[in-house]
Amino acid sequence: MTLVSIGDQVKEGTYPFHSRFRHAVNFLCDKQLISVVSEEIGDGPLNIVIRDFEGQSATHEPAPLMITANTVVLGSNRFEFTDQDYYRSAVALDNWEPRLFHHNLAVLAEELQTASSPKSLAFLLDEQRTTNFRPGFERAFTDQIRRGVYQMMNGHLLDGVRTLRGCGLGLTPSGDDFIAGLLIGLNLLQQLRGQDYQRIANDVFRTARAGNIFSNSFLDLARRGLLFGRMKDLVLALMHESEETVRKSAARLMAIGGSSGADLGTGFLLTVRGQMGVS
């Protein structure tokens, strides 16, 4: 195994084991969640990417994760790293072309509508997708989401956040992923318009934050404009790249989780298109 990258928000310390998934092992200390992940998951502000890492194949609980100024110690494995191994999670935008950007947003919308998981929030972009949800819990869930988004679009942003937070399927519920996308979108709008949306973002985060540490971690990073690798690639593709690259980046985003990537993408898209009542 070799270390591929370490997120720029990873701080020195000892992190006890928290949980394990198929491509990730999570460690938690003082509400900071660090994930050791395979290349399949990729870069993130709080990710340590290890080549040939197998998250869930181990049967024993791993020893705590130890991080110093230039080493990561994971059980019997020791990885050294330098400044060059850091993954820089902020996106600096320059020389963007509005027409290209808006064209690429339409491409992203198309990808979400045609290629995202049937149970993603892309039904907010294409009403016909609601037929993918079974009657009962799933349809009640889509009603709740619609209610929350309607509130947001009509000037009641925080009410909408309250309606969406913790709502839906998945370890990070769909509503939380949507809000994370909104926060990322706000950060992008801030840079594009030169307006200060940080207070709104902070309010959204405080309202959305609840007991789910995964969601909280994700939301906090989004609030601060710190992006995981696939999202950063998508934002840069939207600003500068061809339609083909946007489609590929969108596909990589939508491959995250059951529908998490697509849910985040939907929240991001609606925000950046100015539909979330943020002027």
Place this chain on the structure above:
Amino acid sequence: MNVAGQIRKGAYFDSVTLMRVGTEITALPGVIDAAVVMGTKSNRAILNSSGLLSAKFDNASDTDLLVAVKGETETATQSALAAVDGLLKKAINTITTGGESRPSSLAGALNLIPGANLALISIAGRYAGDEAMRALENGLHVMLFSDNVPLEKEIALKKFAQRRGLLVMGPDCGTAIINGVPLAFANVVNRGNIGIVAAAGTGLQEVSCIISNAGAGISQAIGTGGRDVKQEVGGIMFLEGLKALAKDEQTRVILLVSKPPHKDVLRRIEKLAKTIRKPIVTSFVGASTQEDRPSTLEEAALIAVALSQGKPRDEVASRLVARDKEILRTAKREAGKRKRNQKYVRGLFSGGTFCAEAQVLFKTLLTGVYSNAPVGNTKQLRDSLVSQKHSVIDLGEDEFTVGRPHPMIDYSLRNRRILVEAADPETAVILLDVVLGYGAHPDPAAELSGVVRQASRKVSVVCSVTGTNHDPQNRGRVEAALRKAGAIVTPSNAAACNLAGQIIRYRERK
């Protein structure tokens, strides 16, 4: 009805696992609805509004995992909850032991199954061509379910495959049966000695089911995708499929199914067919009829059956003539029930081949036929959503399927249209195809019965059911349910179209 729940504290599973387990629980016998969700306040509110909230959840926290089940009976509910542990463990263990590893690439999949010789590809069309080429380069045959693969790519794939002695079934190939294994949308049919090459997906399903229901069986059913027999592609895979069946020892009779190939392609097919010793039956829906060629898919299938059993093909024609007399009797009876201004047939098809066959058959029976996918002299509908005179609609066309599941899976659009057409005072007959098999809706009878019952109060509802009793949906049960709802059910699309057309003709004579 019974609702029960479980709380799992400190249980962390990734999203894919949770969604998968939720789906599996809902599919358990006697389960009406289920949810596996984090215990947030929002989710508890949704559980409440969908009738899934258990009192156990009152003190759940955001990080608790809630399992909620609504079952037909308490036994069903408790059984489902008892299965949750196993489902969660299976989801984890299959990952840790590699029992059901999920490779994320072709290379990964080949590592897992080194002996694989076929790749079934179903991803967005713009990526599918490259993946198909990768599969071919690795020596695999390809079934390309994806559509929207560029024409140049299709040609390149097929030429490459041809040089390597491999098959490319598709693009837009929805069905095949290879060595007895149904692929994608396919039916459970008998194995036997009739081999099929088809550039028409529902055409393949129709003939393979009729063959199986008649007591014969299928050796191989090779789909090629509809574009294969057009001039540009030149019938590359159609011809390769025909050659493969000619060599296949289990195949004694060959059946070819397609919409009319381009004349150059037809010439190549005929030239190749002359070199093959096995009897070949062709059904090119919409081609000009020749005396020795069957006029319907049903007739072609039955001829293939007769030949496979060493019987003369003539007996099929006489059997169908006798059956058609019965159809006329039924048509006369139905025509008598309709009001004076009820004069049109409205065909609502999930299968494109059936829509085409309907138009061909209506050519001799009716005048003023419109379609959103016209064949021959049929006129183009101005608006696919609004019928004109006699209308036959292919609900599988793009305008109906962009962003939504295919009508063979999702009946909601067609159901709405059935009621619209039934409410039209000029509609006399609604004509439907119901296609069973893997990939199709698991309970079409439940989906359709309500609207058929409603519609049949005003119009004649004529349904063909394509399937076998071994299909997951069970053809016999579906037919019985549709009859109970008031539909007239026929064993083939051709019979249904004939009946619908004859009802109108009797109406016109009144």
